[in-house]
Amino acid sequence: MISNVKMRLYLLLLLGIQSLWWSHVKADGLVEVFKWKQMDYYNRGSNPQMTPSSIPTMENLNRPGVIYFPGQYHGIRSKRQAPVANASFIPYNNVPMGVTHYKGRLFISMPRRRVGIPSTLNYIDLTKNGREKSPKLTAYPDFETNQFAGNTGRLVSVYRTDVDTCGRLWFIDTGMLEYPIHVCTFLSRTHGGGSPKFDPAELNDFTCLIYNIYKYTFPMNQSNITYFTFFDSSYEQNSMWTFQHNYFNFDPIAGDFNIGGQSFSWDDGIFSTTLTPKSSDGSRNVLFHAMASFNAFAVSNAVLQNPANAQRSDHGRDFRLLGSRGQDRQSTMHEYDPRTGVVFYAEIQRNAVGCWNGRKPFTPANQGTVAQDAQRMIYPSDLSIDDEGTMWVMTNSMPIFIYSTLDTNIYNFRVWKQNTATAVLNTVCV
Numbered sequence: 001m002i003s004n005v006k007m008r009l010y011l012l013l014l015l016g017i018q019s020l021w022w023s024h025v026k027a028d029g030l031v032e033v034f035k036w037k038q039m040d041y042y043n044r045g046s047n048p049q050m051t052p053s054s055i056p057t058m059e060n061l062n063r064p065g066v067i068y069f070p071g072q073y074h075g076i077r078s079k080r081q082a083p084v085a086n087a088s089f090i091p092y093n094n095v096p097m098g099v100t101h102y103k104g105r106l107f108i109s110m111p112r113r114r115v116g117i118p119s120t121l122n123y124i125d126l127t128k129n130g131r132e133k134s135p136k137l138t139a140y141p142d143f144e145t146n147q148f149a150g151n152t153g154r155l156v157s158v159y160r161t162d163v164d165t166c167g168r169l170w171f172i173d174t175g176m177l178e179y180p181i182h183v184c185t186f187l188s189r190t191h192g193g194g195s196p197k198f199d200p201a202e203l204n205d206f207t208c209l210i211y212n213i214y215k216y217t218f219p220m221n222q223s224n225i226t227y228f229t230f231f232d233s234s235y236e237q238n239s240m241w242t243f244q245h246n247y248f249n250f251d252p253i254a255g256d257f258n259i260g261g262q263s264f265s266w267d268d269g270i271f272s273t274t275l276t277p278k279s280s281d282g283s284r285n286v287l288f289h290a291m292a293s294f295n296a297f298a299v300s301n302a303v304l305q306n307p308a309n310a311q312r313s314d315h316g317r318d319f320r321l322l323g324s325r326g327q328d329r330q331s332t333m334h335e336y337d338p339r340t341g342v343v344f345y346a347e348i349q350r351n352a353v354g355c356w357n358g359r360k361p362f363t364p365a366n367q368g369t370v371a372q373d374a375q376r377m378i379y380p381s382d383l384s385i386d387d388e389g390t391m392w393v394m395t396n397s398m399p400i401f402i403y404s405t406l407d408t409n410i411y412n413f414r415v416w417k418q419n420t421a422t423a424v425l426n427t428v429c430v
Contacts, residue, residue, distance in 0.1 A: 029353070029370040029371045029418055029422070029423045029426075029427075030370065030371040030377075030416040030423070032376070033414075033415045033416060034124070034132075034134065034135060034414065035134060035411040035413065035415075036134045036413045036414075037134070037408055037411055037412060038091040038092065038094065038408050039091065039094040039095075039413065040091070040134075040137070041118045041119060041137045041138070041139070042136050042138050042139075043119070043138075043143045044088060044089035044118050045088025045118045088118055089118050090114070090116025091116075091408075092406070093113070093114040093116040093117060095110070095111075095113070095397075095401050095413070096109065096110055096381075096413050097109050097110065097111050097381050097382060097394065097396065098160035098161050098171075098381070098384075099382050099384060099392045099394040099415055100160075100163060100169075100384045100386070100392065101126075101384070101417075102169065102387070104125065104126050105124070105125060105126065105140075106124040106126055106392070106415070107121070107140065108122045108123065108124065108137055108394075109122070109158040109159055109161055109171065110122060110137070110158070111158065111174070112156060113157070118139070118143070118146070119139035119140075119146035120155050120156065120158045120173075121140050121145075121155050121161070122138060122139055122140055123137070123138055124137065124138070125138065156174070157173060158172065158173050158174075159171075159172055160172060160382055161384075162384065163387075165387075229242050229243070229244055229248065229270075230242065230243040230270060230288075232305065232307075232310070239307075241307040243304065243310050243315075245315060245319050247270075247290075247297045247321070248269050249269050249290060250266075250269045250290045250291070250292035251290065251292060251293040251295065254292050254294050257330070257348070257349055257399070259348060259351070259399040260351075260399050260400045261400070261404070262399040262400060264399065264403055266291070266292050267292055268291035268292050269290045269292070270289070271331075271332060271333070272288065272289060272291075272332065272333045272334050273286050273287065273288045274287050274288075274336045274343065275287075275301070275336060276298075276336055276358060281302075283301055284301045285301070286298065286299050286300070286301050286304060287336065287343065289331060289334070291332055291348075293330065294324045294326060294329055294330065295321060295322070295323070295325070296321075296323065296324075296325065296362060297319060297321055297322055299319045303315075323362030323363055324362075324364060325356075325362075325367050326367055328350055329347055329349065329350065329354060329367065330348055330349045331345040331347055331348065331354070332346045332348055332380060332381055332382070333345070333346050333380075333384070334346070335383060335384060335391075337385050337389070337391070337420045339420055339421060340421055340424055341357060342355050342420065342429045343355065343356045343358060344370065344383060344420070344423065346380035346381070346382065346383040347372075347380065348380060348381075351372060351373060351379070351395075352372035352377065352380070353369070353370040353372075353393055353416075353423075355367070355368040355370050355423070355424055355429035356368070356429060357430070360428075365428070368424070368427030368428040368429040370418070370429075371416070371418075371423075377393075377395045377416075378395060378397045378399075378400065379395060379396055380393055380394065380395050381394050381395065381396045381398060385420060389420050389421065390418070390419055392415065393415070393416040393417070394413075394414075394415055395413070395416070396413050397412045397413065
């Protein structure tokens, strides 16, 4: 009798612990994989330090030496810092941006928005460190390649990454304001290094932020959020051309945000692209949207792949409005999942991940919510889907970092995941 009572109490305790555990690692349709109060590395560099000037208080923002560049961003987002030799590692300044998984390696990008970033392109070995709560990052392909020194062979500031069907890791290196922009690729399937494949001369005369590469096809396409320009490039010909269209602009009505207790206005234009399945003629639709917008648009990649089309003053009906996601559904990144036929997108205003089934009309009523959490999912900065059908999401509290001060005693950065077929369950996206 006593043993039965003890067994029941033991089972109740296990259920209670399990319930508590799940309450901390699940956000509706997503499962928390990693979380960090502050990021750390296996190789921090030779001079790790934390200086009072690295904390973004209003006093620090007004100190001498901070340069603001008009026309780029509002307020604090204009801030750039010059390299400082003795600031190899300032923990507070390390805010992860991108997340991509490929065959056991989880790539984490760390843009050099401020000084003290040891390595801008990193990974987590899921086989070795997958069970850790807050694993350290390893520089990719090595620490030396991540040390910028005015050399285009070194990495400067990587924002987001992607892996194509050939196992190549693609990423955008925006550089510091002083450096030209270059697009790089590494052979991720062999974990080897590579050199930059593109450094078009026409990009060197201005500085901009370029986000998102779409995969599965060439030419490659990129979007420029500050000049509202779409870049298309031929890997084979090593050339690049640009498109401009009103649909690349931000929507003034959608430019006001309130995220993580911070109110601000952004004017980010075209931000993310993704490809739909092939049509009967072999072409694909490229879906795209501005970040400061509720709308989504489409254009055939056959249009974009023809350099002559970029010279047109009028694109006719080649660029099309898909529809509106609905109020407060601004999105950073989105990706089409061929297994479910669903487009998943990261919603920054709602601190959520949304979805849309491509077989249904693009209307607010057909936009689903996979997961939402106003405390633990502040600012989903990246969303990607790997070749195994798993969606990965990075949330990084970026508005708090920019406009206020992160509390380093709580978890500020998280990586989430979910199988795409599971993610759409109990949503309108099924």
